[in-house]
Amino acid sequence: MRSVAVVGASLAGLSAARSLRKQGFDGRLVVIGDEPHRPYDRPPLSKEFLSGALGEADLALEAEGEDLAAEWLLGTRATGLDHTTRSVRLADGREVRADGFVIATGAVARALPGSAGLAGVHTLRTLDDARALRDELAGGGRLVVIGGGFIGAEVASTAYALGLDVTVVEAAPTPLAGPLGAAMGAIVSGLHTDHGVRLLCGVGVKGLGGEHRVDAVLLEDGRSVPADIVVVGVGARPCVEWLEGSGIALDNGVKCGADGRTSLAGVVAVGDCANWYDPRAGHHRRVEHWTGARERPEAAVATLLAGGAVEPGVPRPPYFWSDQYGVRIQFAGHAAEADSITVEAGAAGDRDVLAVYRRDGRPVAVLGMNQPRLFMRARKQLAATTS
Amino acid sequence: MMIPACRLADLPRGEAFRLDVDPPVSVFHTDDGEVFAIDDTCTHQDASLADGWLEGCEVECPLHASKFDLRTGAVDSPPAKLPVRTHEVVVENDMIYVRLSTEAPNLPPCISARLAGGPA
Numbered sequence: 001m002r003s004v005a006v007v008g009a010s011l012a013g014l015s016a017a018r019s020l021r022k023q024g025f026d027g028r029l030v031v032i033g034d035e036p037h038r039p040y041d042r043p044p045l046s047k048e049f050l051s052g053a054l055g056e057a058d059l060a061l062e063a064e065g066e067d068l069a070a071e072w073l074l075g076t077r078a079t080g081l082d083h084t085t086r087s088v089r090l091a092d093g094r095e096v097r098a099d100g101f102v103i104a105t106g107a108v109a110r111a112l113p114g115s116a117g118l119a120g121v122h123t124l125r126t127l128d129d130a131r132a133l134r135d136e137l138a139g140g141g142r143l144v145v146i147g148g149g150f151i152g153a154e155v156a157s158t159a160y161a162l163g164l165d166v167t168v169v170e171a172a173p174t175p176l177a178g179p180l181g182a183a184m185g186a187i188v189s190g191l192h193t194d195h196g197v198r199l200l201c202g203v204g205v206k207g208l209g210g211e212h213r214v215d216a217v218l219l220e221d222g223r224s225v226p227a228d229i230v231v232v233g234v235g236a237r238p239c240v241e242w243l244e245g246s247g248i249a250l251d252n253g254v255k256c257g258a259d260g261r262t263s264l265a266g267v268v269a270v271g272d273c274a275n276w277y278d279p280r281a282g283h284h285r286r287v288e289h290w291t292g293a294r295e296r297p298e299a300a301v302a303t304l305l306a307g308g309a310v311e312p313g314v315p316r317p318p319y320f321w322s323d324q325y326g327v328r329i330q331f332a333g334h335a336a337e338a339d340s341i342t343v344e345a346g347a348a349g350d351r352d353v354l355a356v357y358r359r360d361g362r363p364v365a366v367l368g369m370n371q372p373r374l375f376m377r378a379r380k381q382l383a384a385t386t387s
Numbered sequence: 388m389m390i391p392a393c394r395l396a397d398l399p400r401g402e403a404f405r406l407d408v409d410p411p412v413s414v415f416h417t418d419d420g421e422v423f424a425i426d427d428t429c430t431h432q433d434a435s436l437a438d439g440w441l442e443g444c445e446v447e448c449p450l451h452a453s454k455f456d457l458r459t460g461a462v463d464s465p466p467a468k469l470p471v472r473t474h475e476v477v478v479e480n481d482m483i484y485v486r487l488s489t490e491a492p493n494l495p496p497c498i499s500a501r502l503a504g505g506p507a
Contacts, residue, residue: 011465014465041465041466043466053496053497054496058496060468061465061466062468063462063468063469064468290451290452291451291452294452294464294465295452319452321450321451328450330450372434372435372438372449372450373435373438373449375449376438376439376440376449379440380440
């Protein structure tokens with residue numbers, strides 16, 4: 001393989017480029033990114049960057065002086081993949097031909113229908129999103145966060161610390177019930193009410209009020225919540241439209257094997273856009289976690305360089321973290337598989353807890369709040385019992 | 388300066404001992420029986436590497452995924468970008484001693500800011 005194009009220049013794309021070089025690929029390496037920025041770290045966008053504690057330079061993912069000997073085509077979007085000519089088409093008309101491709105185009109924040117063109121309404125996914133939101137939060141006022149998931153909760157926590165009046169609206173009866181289960185979701189989302197942030201659950205959003213600028217969030221039960229700023233945090237969808245018609249199998253993102261291979265030879269997929277086969281679960285999973293974007297490219301690149309399927313190592317259970325209201329939340333595994341949850345250290349009411357999720361007595365997930373040491377031990381045990 | 392850390396017999400393989408100096412230093416006993424000392428604080432964010440995931444000669448920060456080489460202090464994964472300092476280790480009569488590096492430590496921004504703002 002003499003040339004590889006990595007489509008996507010965020011963590012997964014950078015990790016793929018690094019893995020290529022680390023695994024001995026010394027050919028032409030092109031990295032394509034739709035944003036104009038060099039690879040940057042997203043987790044601080046809803047926390048330290050949004051609060052002003054970190055600046056843009058702190059977000060850089062590349063180390064000082066790091067040189068992957070890659071050609072960076074930034075600020076241009078991939079619009080198509082032609083498998084017969086082995087080329088990626090770009091929005092600016094250019095074409096990049098390569099022997100191998102790494103698809104790492106990520107996901108895009110879901111918007112609220114009808115919110116386009118209304119000032120004061122934000123999503124948070126990119127550096128540019130975070131800049132715009134940071135500037136608005138600096139003016140203070142009433143913030144309504146639509147969606148009580150991790151992004152929404154982190155924005156609420158940051159805005160609370162900046163002195164804003166914050167309300168979180170969540171359509172489900174319990175925030176975070178999907179990733180954490182209802183019981184632990186209630187405990188983690190209790191952090192909002194601990195701090196006097198209003199949490200409205202079990203009610204959907206009907207629309208937004210205001211003509212040129214948002215002034216309220218209208219709920220399905222008829223209530224209207226006044227708002228100066230609205231953040232929509234209702235999840236993301238994989239960025240794969242550009243692959244339609246390419247012949248690559250798509251199903252909730254790019255469908256790929258446990259080793260990252262796709263339905264097209266010489267094409268692998270990584271990061272938030274990739275729906276990987278999980279051999280342990282027996283089905284595909286698309287996991288939007290930083291850690292997966294960091295770790296999975298190693299296996300996918302090995303597959304690409306080997307020219308076909310390779311036996312992948314057993315991946316560690318998925319892991320993610322969140323910081324809210326000064327509490328460190330860590331989670332590993334799959335909550336949905338559990339039939340019991342036990343608090344093994346600390347107390348849920350103190351928001352200081354280590355909880356182990358089990359199925360048939362076997363650990364399947366672990367949650368820590370302000371328990372990094374115990375959490376890491378439990379995470380190691382989880383990896384040992386699920387491998 | 389040589390600082391006594393702990394007895395080798397009290398530090399099982401695969402475990403770490405945190406030495407309460409400023410900034411803190413951690414002594415790791417690898418599964419292969421080697422002993423290393425590095426700065427305990429991850430260079431990305433305030434977290435104790437003694438609480439991390441030790442595998443071979445690498446420790447992964449317990450919060451995020453940065454991995455540090457115990458032999459060189461080098462970091463091979465983001466989000467951390469800077470290495471940690473390594474410190475010389477001497478084992479004598481079953482006691483582990485650490486000779487602290489005289490280099491400047493690479494502390495995460497939150498801690499550097501606190502130190503810069505506090506008394507010298």
